[in-house]
Amino acid sequence: MTRRARGLSGGQWIAQYASPTLVIIALLALWEVAASVGWLRPILFPPPSRLARSLYELATDGYPEGVTLWVHFGITMQRILTGYAGALALAVPLGLVIGCVPLLDRLTVPVVAFSRSVATLSLLPLAIVWFGTGEGSKMFLIGYGCFWVMLSNVVAAVQQVDPLLIRAAHSMDTGRLGIFTRVLLPAALPRMFAGARVSLGVGFMVIVGAEMIGTIKGLGALIMEARTFYRNDITMVGMALLGVIGMLIAVMLQRIEAWLLPWQSRERR
Amino acid sequence: MSMSAGSTVARHGLGAIGAFAFLALWELAARWVWRDVQVLPAPTQAIAIAWNHLTPSELAGHVGISLMRVAVGFTMAAALGITLGVAGSWYAWIGRLCRPVIDLLRPIPPLAWIPIAIVWFGLGEGSKWFVIFLGAFFPIFSNAYRGMDSVSPILLRAARTMDVDGVALLVRVALPAALPDIATGLRVGFGLAFGILIAAELIAADSGMGYLVMQSRQIGELGVAVFGILLIGVVSLVSDLALAAGLRHLLGRSAQI
Numbered sequence: 001m002t003r004r005a006r007g008l009s010g011g012q013w014i015a016q017y018a019s020p021t022l023v024i025i026a027l028l029a030l031w032e033v034a035a036s037v038g039w040l041r042p043i044l045f046p047p048p049s050r051l052a053r054s055l056y057e058l059a060t061d062g063y064p065e066g067v068t069l070w071v072h073f074g075i076t077m078q079r080i081l082t083g084y085a086g087a088l089a090l091a092v093p094l095g096l097v098i099g100c101v102p103l104l105d106r107l108t109v110p111v112v113a114f115s116r117s118v119a120t121l122s123l124l125p126l127a128i129v130w131f132g133t134g135e136g137s138k139m140f141l142i143g144y145g146c147f148w149v150m151l152s153n154v155v156a157a158v159q160q161v162d163p164l165l166i167r168a169a170h171s172m173d174t175g176r177l178g179i180f181t182r183v184l185l186p187a188a189l190p191r192m193f194a195g196a197r198v199s200l201g202v203g204f205m206v207i208v209g210a211e212m213i214g215t216i217k218g219l220g221a222l223i224m225e226a227r228t229f230y231r232n233d234i235t236m237v238g239m240a241l242l243g244v245i246g247m248l249i250a251v252m253l254q255r256i257e258a259w260l261l262p263w264q265s266r267e268r269r
Numbered sequence: 270m271s272m273s274a275g276s277t278v279a280r281h282g283l284g285a286i287g288a289f290a291f292l293a294l295w296e297l298a299a300r301w302v303w304r305d306v307q308v309l310p311a312p313t314q315a316i317a318i319a320w321n322h323l324t325p326s327e328l329a330g331h332v333g334i335s336l337m338r339v340a341v342g343f344t345m346a347a348a349l350g351i352t353l354g355v356a357g358s359w360y361a362w363i364g365r366l367c368r369p370v371i372d373l374l375r376p377i378p379p380l381a382w383i384p385i386a387i388v389w390f391g392l393g394e395g396s397k398w399f400v401i402f403l404g405a406f407f408p409i410f411s412n413a414y415r416g417m418d419s420v421s422p423i424l425l426r427a428a429r430t431m432d433v434d435g436v437a438l439l440v441r442v443a444l445p446a447a448l449p450d451i452a453t454g455l456r457v458g459f460g461l462a463f464g465i466l467i468a469a470e471l472i473a474a475d476s477g478m479g480y481l482v483m484q485s486r487q488i489g490e491l492g493v494a495v496f497g498i499l500l501i502g503v504v505s506l507v508s509d510l511a512l513a514a515g516l517r518h519l520l521g522r523s524a525q526i
Contacts, residue, residue, distance in 0.1 A: 020369035027370065044388060106280055107287030114288075117460075117509065118502040119467035122482045125494040129308060208380040209468040220381070224472075227384035235388070239381045246376030 046233035054233040083142025095154025120145035133214035145206040153195020157188040310492040318492030335477040342401025354413025379404035404465040405458035416450025
């Protein structure tokens with residue numbers, strides 16, 4: 001990212017864009033040829049030309065019939081964002097409190113560590129009993145995955161604030177509230193943001209698994225449903241779309257971070 | 270990082286109190302407030318129910334096969350990820366060939382590979398190994414690559430002036446310098462591998478800890494699910510700590526893992 005901002009010389013430009021593009025094009029061409037000559041079975045490895053047609057089909061007619069790409073995309077995004085927002089809304093205040101009170105932190109360390117290491121999707125049977133097979137259980141699972149990652153990052157962010165900063169603020173007669181809002185919070189923000197990024201990544205992983213069970217809408221459901229009916233081309237298109245969402249999320253977070261924490265990105269340069 | 274023995278004891282002691290309080294609260298809430306084992310089983314009820322439904326050898330079988338799957342997938346990921354990461358950074362042309370493909374595939378969440386893995390490798394062990402492999406591969410590769418890339422050029426130049434070059438420079442200077450990053454990648458990859466394994470077992474398997482959790486729905490005993498969830502947490506925590514200890518042993522005490 002930073003290199004791009006500085007401007008590239010000709011050689012760098014080739015290294016960064018031209019050569020990767022060529023490698024990818026060559027690989028796709030090889031795949032296409034291999035499928036048409038018969039080295040790869042097209043049913044198992046649908047060639048790129050087939051995938052392009054499937055993408056068009058998915059965008060216009062939809063799969064299953066009537067449920068287009070945009071519906072799947074929208075529902076998946078909506079689930080991720082609601083679960084994620086809920087998790088952040090709980091984890092940030094709780095993390096700030098735990099981070100500021102050392103006793104509380106020591107009491108909760110094992111519980112937090114254990115809850116983090118519980119595989120989120122293993123909670124599926126509980127989620128179904130508590131929230132039914134609908135949207136509720138999916139949001140619970142995403143929320144659970146995001147929550148613990150975010151919580152431990154917020155706690156760590158507060159603890160890693162340089163004590164010198166706080167002492168300096170004390171010596172300048174800043175009140176407790178002032179120290180919290182004007183010293184502690186800004187100093188903890190970068191690490192909290194890193195946590196928010198990791199946490200969204202977790203949510204993105206969980207959603208795919210959560211959507212594979214009990215729904216036909218959403219990209220996770222799409223790829224599972226298509227496999228059941230031997231539409232491997234649709235499955236692969238769905239995987240590619242999930243990859244695109246993953247990339248979009250990463251770029252979006254970078255932008256938000258640069259906007260919220262301009263000093264941070266300037267430092268890195 | 271240094272800490273006196275007394276404060277370490279106090280820390281762990283407080284942690285134990287916290288964990289105990291949490292379990293006690295759960296136990297009380299389940300037994301006195303909810304009072305329905307099919308909605309919220311207490312920890313002790315979950316263990317009792319699991320004890321009635323599972324023989325110890327069945328249980329050991331589920332844990333064993335899950336660990337086996339993680340071990341196979343993770344070992345493949347470690348072997349290929351470290352090899353490609355190191356080679357891709359050391360030899361520019363390898364990097365130019367494999368980086369674009371890896372960068373393109375990386376954003377696809379590992380679980381999204383499950384359906385296609387079933388198509389390619391069937392419902393048996395192969396598809397699970399493949400998905401676990403994919404999940405662990407990317408962080409292992411990126412960390413190995415980054416670790417090699419950030420080896421100080423001064424170190425390499427110093428070695429060259431002492432006539433260490435070629436493969437010897439790679440194996441005896443660059444690789445050891447990149448080891449901490451490689452170790453970080455291994456730990457991140459291992460954590461992911463475990464989560465993915467459970468998901469794969471939930472969706473398509475007839476054995477393993479993930480299957481155990483899912484099976485609770487068929488036999489209508491939520492207690493078995495809760496037991497399975499706790500079991501997965503314990504096993505993944507313990508194996509992660511074991512991996513960390515192993516890596517620390519390998520890297521010496523200086524490494525912060």
